[in-house]
Amino acid sequence: MILMDGKAAAAGIRQELATLVRMEVARGMRAPGLAVVLVGDDPASQIYVRNKQKACAEAGIHSEAHILPRGTGQKELLHLLDTLNARTDIDGILVQLPLPVGLDAAVCTGAIAPDKDVDGFHPVNMGKLALGLPCLKPCTPAGVLRLLSIYGFNPAGKKAVVVGRSNIVGMPLALLLAQKQFNATVTICHSGTADLKRECLAADYLFLAMGRPRAIGADMIHEGCIVVDIGINRTPGGLCGDADFEAMSRKAAAMTPVPGGAGPMTIAMLLENTVFSWRQRLGLVS
Numbered sequence: 001m002i003l004m005d006g007k008a009a010a011a012g013i014r015q016e017l018a019t020l021v022r023m024e025v026a027r028g029m030r031a032p033g034l035a036v037v038l039v040g041d042d043p044a045s046q047i048y049v050r051n052k053q054k055a056c057a058e059a060g061i062h063s064e065a066h067i068l069p070r071g072t073g074q075k076e077l078l079h080l081l082d083t084l085n086a087r088t089d090i091d092g093i094l095v096q097l098p099l100p101v102g103l104d105a106a107v108c109t110g111a112i113a114p115d116k117d118v119d120g121f122h123p124v125n126m127g128k129l130a131l132g133l134p135c136l137k138p139c140t141p142a143g144v145l146r147l148l149s150i151y152g153f154n155p156a157g158k159k160a161v162v163v164g165r166s167n168i169v170g171m172p173l174a175l176l177l178a179q180k181q182f183n184a185t186v187t188i189c190h191s192g193t194a195d196l197k198r199e200c201l202a203a204d205y206l207f208l209a210m211g212r213p214r215a216i217g218a219d220m221i222h223e224g225c226i227v228v229d230i231g232i233n234r235t236p237g238g239l240c241g242d243a244d245f246e247a248m249s250r251k252a253a254a255m256t257p258v259p260g261g262a263g264p265m266t267i268a269m270l271l272e273n274t275v276f277s278w279r280q281r282l283g284l285v286s
């Protein structure tokens with residue numbers, strides 16, 4: 001079984017981005033800028049924001065965290081996003097999800113300028129994604145597809161099953177897989193799927209994005225299946241994915257670990273989107 005090491009792959013991408021940024025800054029360009037907005041004090045979100053800032057620092061990207069107290073109103077948050085949209089030194093903006101109750105994530109995501117939407121969640125970017133047009137792509141789907149390509153796996157002509165249809169993971173991943181570039185035959189499963197086991201057993205590539213600890217067992221894949229486990233579940237025994245990793249690793253041809261698979265690739269894609277947005281703003285790419 002091939003273990004697809006997202007940590008190592010992400011380190012390589014981050015290194016390349018750091019080199020690119022260093023070269024442009026040495027030529028006199030300003031550094032790329034990312035603004036991360038966090039509302040409230042959710043401990044997991046605080047860790048995610050810190051990790052993103054650390055990754056930015058290592059890549060030479062200026063990052064700033066805007067931390068607003070729980071209880072912040074939507075109007076106040078939208079005002080901050082307007083200010084960040086207007087700043088010429090900020091290339092990427094993201095609002096750390098989930099937002100506290102009372103704040104509408106769709107409204108906030110939609111208030112970010114599409115060309116600074118480095119999470120790729122804005123309706124304009126999602127619409128372009130669906131149409132197969134160039135856009136800032138959601139980081140987790142882009143990250144797992146990059147990981148597959150780094151390991152030489154090509155889903156073209158294969159049956160890909162995506163379990164989960166959220167707007168941030170499952171749905172954009174399915175849209176990408178169905179595009180000519182990836183050319184997979186795609187099935188999307190969700191909580192209304194009648195026979196999940198039957199769908200999973202048909203998969204050559206199985207993408208798990210349910211958020212259900214070890215819900216998919218080895219009896220649900222065929223021998224030689226390639227399993228990309230995106231789920232991150234906190235259990236008393238630590239982090240685990242949606243797959244029963246131990247049992248499945250004896251049957252799958254390749255798997256991603258949790259942690260260390262999709263997670264690090266997501267951060268690498270966030271940096272890549274930020275650097276892309278920066279280069280576009282500076283006129284370095286068309």
Ligand code: NDP
Pocket residue numbers: 140163164165166167168169170189190191192193196209210211212215230231232233262263264266
């Ligand atoms: P959501 O809760 O938004 O979506 C979960 C999806 O799984 C839904 O479409 C839901 O169906 C489906 N689902 C849930 N239970 C079942 C079931 N028993 N059978 C079939 N389908 C089911 O989660 P996200 O998409 O935001 O995240 C999914 C997982 O990925 C989480 O564990 C999250 O932590 C992780 N994640 C990892 C990231 C990374 O960087 N590695 C980044 C983002 C998320 P329905 O639509 O019918 O409710």
